[in-house]
Amino acid sequence: MIFTLTMNPCLDRYLYIDELKVDDTVRVRRFSDYPAGKGIDVSRVIRELGGVSVAVALLGGAIGRKIEELLDSEGVIYTAIRVEPETRINIILQVKEKQYRLSLPGEQVDRTRLEKVRETLQALVREGDVVVISGSLPRGVNPDFYTGIIFMLKQWGARVYFDSDGDNLKAGLIAEPDGIKPNIHELSRISGKNLSEEDIDEVINTATEIKEVNRLKEVIVSLGGEGAIFVGEEGILKVKVPKLPVVSAVGAGDAFLGAYVMKRTEGASIEEALKWAGAAGAATVLTPGTQLCRKEDVLALLNRVEVEKIS
Ligand SMILES: Nc1ncnc2c1ncn2[C@@H]1O[C@H](COP(=O)(O)OP(=O)(O)OP(=O)(O)O)[C@@H](O)[C@H]1O
Numbered sequence: 001m002i003f004t005l006t007m008n009p010c011l012d013r014y015l016y017i018d019e020l021k022v023d024d025t026v027r028v029r030r031f032s033d034y035p036a037g038k039g040i041d042v043s044r045v046i047r048e049l050g051g052v053s054v055a056v057a058l059l060g061g062a063i064g065r066k067i068e069e070l071l072d073s074e075g076v077i078y079t080a081i082r083v084e085p086e087t088r089i090n091i092i093l094q095v096k097e098k099q100y101r102l103s104l105p106g107e108q109v110d111r112t113r114l115e116k117v118r119e120t121l122q123a124l125v126r127e128g129d130v131v132v133i134s135g136s137l138p139r140g141v142n143p144d145f146y147t148g149i150i151f152m153l154k155q156w157g158a159r160v161y162f163d164s165d166g167d168n169l170k171a172g173l174i175a176e177p178d179g180i181k182p183n184i185h186e187l188s189r190i191s192g193k194n195l196s197e198e199d200i201d202e203v204i205n206t207a208t209e210i211k212e213v214n215r216l217k218e219v220i221v222s223l224g225g226e227g228a229i230f231v232g233e234e235g236i237l238k239v240k241v242p243k244l245p246v247v248s249a250v251g252a253g254d255a256f257l258g259a260y261v262m263k264r265t266e267g268a269s270i271e272e273a274l275k276w277a278g279a280a281g282a283a284t285v286l287t288p289g290t291q292l293c294r295k296e297d298v299l300a301l302l303n304r305v306e307v308e309k310i311s
């Protein structure tokens with residue numbers, strides 16, 4: 001089974017407005033809510049592509065319940081670890097073509113709830129299962145929480161993919177997850193280099209170094225419209241994606257990772273899995289806002305994604 005872990009989910013609420021006026025009532029024409037949070041995204045993509053996973057997420061208050069409802073309506077299986085503080089909400093004001101993103105602060109989560117995360121994973125995860133851990137931690141939780149969780153999962157014989165940033169990513173690496181999927185900015189931050197899509201050799205060298213130093217099985221660096229680089233046991237591969245009009249790239253990396261993990265778990269070859277990953281990421285840029293990929297777009301894009309073995 002595939003599990004995803006989202007420690008810091010949120011709800012994205014889009015308010016559609018014609019004009020923002022000072023000192024006047026602004027009428028919201030309509031609004032839509034989307035569950036957000038990177039592990040939850042991975043689970044939603046797997047569902048969209050016809051696979052099954054269980055999303056483990058910390059959820060609190062009415063917003064937490066709203067996320068559960070939305071996941072129910074999409075058919076995503078989840079386990080909620082209920083927490084006292086209300087789940088965060090992002091308000092996105094869509095004023096014609098302009099977007100204003102307002103991110104409300106999250107509150108501190110009680111330590112006993114963190115223990116509950118370990119218990120829940122212990123109850124669910126068996127040897128050979130895959131766990132995708134994505135995103136940031138709630139306010140006040142030390143990055144070494146990720147070190148502990150990954151270490152524990154590895155001891156139980158799970159295969160762990162970890163997608164985070166900065167100090168959280170560094171802390172997780174200490175526990176030697178099987179794979180990571182940084183984008184170029186995240187890879188730059190953990191390596192202390194200023195990497196660019198234009199210097200692919202330097203990206204490959206850095207990914208290889210991080211893989212070796214931290215004894216990972218694979219590092220997949222996503223490069224936005226430039227595709228991705230895979231460095232792993234099967235060698236070094238480059239994923240090329242078609243040039244597409246970008247409506248919104250939010251969640252493209254999560255879609256990439258979701259499709260990749262799902263296909264690998266089904267036993268697909270590395271080339272096949274990377275093709276699906278590239279197509280799912282690309283299909284996500286075609287949809288607005290927080291919406292992820294549509295299966296029909298992924299299928300249509302599949303044979304436009306090229307996977308080339310570099311070495
Ligand atoms: N402009 C684009 N055109 C085509 N495909 C794209 C584009 N941007 C992203 N993709 C696809 O999505 C994948 C992941 O993109 P990206 O590197 O932006 O991830 P990310 O920064 O981790 O995103 P997020 O964290 O918001 O989910 C790329 O490898 C590619 O397959």
Ligand SMILES: [Mg+2]
Nearest residue numbers: 163183253254
């Ligand atoms: Mg990402």
